[in-house]
Amino acid sequence: MLSIAPECRGAWVKVGIISNPVSGGRFGRARGREISAALAAHFSDCVFRQTASAGDATRLAIELVEAGCELIIALGGDGTIGDVVDGLMRSARPETPFSFAPTGTGCDFARNFALPHDPEAVARQIVDAPVRRIDVARMRGRTTDGRIVERHFANIASVGVSGRIVQAVNGRGRRVASGSLRFLLCSVREILRYRSQGVRLVVDGVEVFKGPVTVVAVANGAWFGGGMHVVPFADLGDGLLDIGVLHGASRTGVLGILARLYSAAHVGHRLISFFRGRVIDIEPLGDQRLSIEADGETLPFDSLHVEVLPGALSLKI
Numbered sequence: 001m002l003s004i005a006p007e008c009r010g011a012w013v014k015v016g017i018i019s020n021p022v023s024g025g026r027f028g029r030a031r032g033r034e035i036s037a038a039l040a041a042h043f044s045d046c047v048f049r050q051t052a053s054a055g056d057a058t059r060l061a062i063e064l065v066e067a068g069c070e071l072i073i074a075l076g077g078d079g080t081i082g083d084v085v086d087g088l089m090r091s092a093r094p095e096t097p098f099s100f101a102p103t104g105t106g107c108d109f110a111r112n113f114a115l116p117h118d119p120e121a122v123a124r125q126i127v128d129a130p131v132r133r134i135d136v137a138r139m140r141g142r143t144t145d146g147r148i149v150e151r152h153f154a155n156i157a158s159v160g161v162s163g164r165i166v167q168a169v170n171g172r173g174r175r176v177a178s179g180s181l182r183f184l185l186c187s188v189r190e191i192l193r194y195r196s197q198g199v200r201l202v203v204d205g206v207e208v209f210k211g212p213v214t215v216v217a218v219a220n221g222a223w224f225g226g227g228m229h230v231v232p233f234a235d236l237g238d239g240l241l242d243i244g245v246l247h248g249a250s251r252t253g254v255l256g257i258l259a260r261l262y263s264a265a266h267v268g269h270r271l272i273s274f275f276r277g278r279v280i281d282i283e284p285l286g287d288q289r290l291s292i293e294a295d296g297e298t299l300p301f302d303s304l305h306v307e308v309l310p311g312a313l314s315l316k317i
């Protein structure tokens with residue numbers, strides 16, 4: 001990742017802190033409170049905002065930039081981090097430094113960084129870290145009612161059974177178990193129910209895959225699904241997106257690969273292909289609806305267009 005001038009290193013900057021009280025359940029809420037207190041002790045000028053509903057973090061990020069905040073910190077899970085990054089990219093000053101502390105369920109974006117657990121150490125790291133540039137992905141999709149919607153994501157967008165898994169984790173799956181175990185249980189259940197979807201995958205204008213898939217992951221970061229190291233070569237600062245394709249396969253075949261994902265032992269498997277590029281298009285074959293998610297939140301799109309914005313996010317962590 002590219003390091004740039006250590007501006008915004010001081011504890012005197014005006015800081016906007018956006019927390020999601022729902023992320024990570026009761027444990028996440030308590031952790032969010034502890035980290036907020038530690039941040040308030042380090043930064044003398046903090047503006048705290050809590051999300052009130054889904055998608056609210058995007059609006060809050062735009063407002064806090066307009067209010068003159070020089071550093072925006074997200075406290076939440078991958079969905080909240082993605083929403084705040086989306087807000088920053090849409091704001092009047094997208095170069096405003098961004099930081100985060102994970103308090104969510106999967107916390108997959110955070111796995112790309114060496115972060116301490118102790119709240120005081122987290123706050124200290126945010127204060128001390130230089131600002132560096134990482135890539136962001138911008139996606140565009142056509143909703144089922146025909147609208148074209150654009151949004152940004154920080155970590156991974158994916159098509160296939162992962163969309164169903166995310167829906168289950170964010171819905172009824174919440175009551176079954178917590179954290180990575182919830183993702184694993186929902187993954188097994190949804191894989192057993194899933195039938196391969198046919199897609200056409202185009203990378204930088206070239207058709208690289210056409211056929212049934214279990215998952216296509218378009219990756220800025222390397223992890224999804226609560227610790228699955230799905231696209232292990234993904235680099236947040238290389239100006240490129242990595243794409244991992246798990247081809248359509250039998251349910252037992254997919255479950256066998258699922259077990260390998262946590263340690264990246266799926267690399268080299270005959271049913272997995274990897275690609276790399278700047279502009280990615282995924283379209284359904286036939287009239288089957290695609291299940292799509294980005295940063296752990298489902299999206300009502302029926303096709304996906306993604307492009308990388310190299311170095312667009314000024315990250316301080």
Ligand SMILES: Nc1ncnc2c1ncn2[C@@H]1O[C@H](COP(=O)(O)OP(=O)(O)OP(=O)(O)O)[C@@H](O)[C@H]1O
Pocket residue numbers: 020021022023024025028051052053054055056076077078079080081103104105106107108170295296297
């Ligand atoms: N006040 C709120 N009430 C209900 N839902 C909210 C509220 N604020 C935000 N949300 C929604 O909460 C959901 C969960 O957010 P988030 O992704 O941050 O946590 P998580 O799902 O626990 O963690 P992860 O994505 O890391 O697995 C998102 O869909 C978000 O839009």
